[in-house]
Amino acid sequence: MGPYGGQPWYPGPPTGWYPPGHGLDPNDALVTPPGAGIQGWLSRFNGALRRGWRQLVPILLLTQVLPAAVLSVISLGVDPSAGWETQAELDPAGGLPDNFALDLATLLVALIGGSLLIGLVQAVGWAAGSWVITQQAAGRPASIDAALRYGVRRALGLWGWTLLISVLVGVGVCFCVLPGIYLAFALSMAGPVYLFERQNPIGRSFRMFHDRLGLLLGRVALVGGVVIVGSMIPGFLESLGTVAFGPDPLASPGAAVGAVAVIGVTAVLALPAHLVQLVGLLITYTEQRAHEAPVNAAGLAAELG
Numbered sequence: 001m002g003p004y005g006g007q008p009w010y011p012g013p014p015t016g017w018y019p020p021g022h023g024l025d026p027n028d029a030l031v032t033p034p035g036a037g038i039q040g041w042l043s044r045f046n047g048a049l050r051r052g053w054r055q056l057v058p059i060l061l062l063t064q065v066l067p068a069a070v071l072s073v074i075s076l077g078v079d080p081s082a083g084w085e086t087q088a089e090l091d092p093a094g095g096l097p098d099n100f101a102l103d104l105a106t107l108l109v110a111l112i113g114g115s116l117l118i119g120l121v122q123a124v125g126w127a128a129g130s131w132v133i134t135q136q137a138a139g140r141p142a143s144i145d146a147a148l149r150y151g152v153r154r155a156l157g158l159w160g161w162t163l164l165i166s167v168l169v170g171v172g173v174c175f176c177v178l179p180g181i182y183l184a185f186a187l188s189m190a191g192p193v194y195l196f197e198r199q200n201p202i203g204r205s206f207r208m209f210h211d212r213l214g215l216l217l218g219r220v221a222l223v224g225g226v227v228i229v230g231s232m233i234p235g236f237l238e239s240l241g242t243v244a245f246g247p248d249p250l251a252s253p254g255a256a257v258g259a260v261a262v263i264g265v266t267a268v269l270a271l272p273a274h275l276v277q278l279v280g281l282l283i284t285y286t287e288q289r290a291h292e293a294p295v296n297a298a299g300l301a302a303e304l305g
Contacts, residue, residue, distance in 0.1 A: 052129075056129050
């Protein structure tokens with residue numbers, strides 16, 4: 001069964017008596033107890049946002065929103081499509097544009113390399129945000145600088161597992177999409193598992209998913225739906241806004257300022273999606289832990305270190 005075997009009952013003192021520092025408390029600020037349902041989950045989700053938004057917003061602005069905006073500006077700067085279109089108009093029968101291979105390679109290197117570096121920065125934010133939520137739920141102080149220091153310590157490992165999961169999901173998408181969707185749900189708990197348990201994130205996430213398929217599927221689908229909508233709308237607005245500055249917005253200072261401003265504003269509009277993803281998946285993870293054995297915010301804070 002492993003170290004987190006499921007239990008239909010919790011041995012020990014009678015229900016309602018919870019020794020300080022451990023046990024399953026139905027009023028715990030972080031852990032949704034079995035049977036509390038979606039209302040219990042939403043209550044803890046909203047509580048985490050109320051307690052932590054002052055710390056979480058600047059952390060996510062720094063580690064999620066800003067890197068995404070920087071990557072968008074870089075993509076705009078190295079995008080060769082405007083030059084290709086101009087050459088095609090001047091010489092319709094000219095075949096491939098000049099330096100096509102070099103331009104395409106430059107674009108791919110910029111996008112892939114930028115995404116990798118930004119992924120590391122984002123890992124700092126996910127770890128830092130998880131620490132803030134857990135510390136506050138346990139009644140402990142959680143400053144932004146302490147959270148970022150924790151995030152830096154844990155970012156490299158979290159980043160590595162995130163890259164592996166992204167590859168697995170990407171390969172799954174290549175096989176008729178559905179395997180990729182399945183893997184995205186089945187591996188949704190891997191990040192929290194790594195931060196709290198420090199071992200076997202992929203195997204543990206798969207086990208949580210299959211042990212409580214309906215519960216986890218519903219929670220992750222709710223979070224995923226909000227994140228998808230909350231990301232698609234800013235993305236559409238960014239595309240619409242930058243198009244207004246012409247095929248090459250960075251060619252002139254005025255257009256460049258306008259395009260960068262559009263990218264910055266639309267990146268900020270994606271902030272609620274980042275908040276929902278961070279808080280929603282963490283609250284879902286703690287609920288899964290409660291189904292396996294007694295656990296509370298204090299114990300989880302100790303696990304984070």
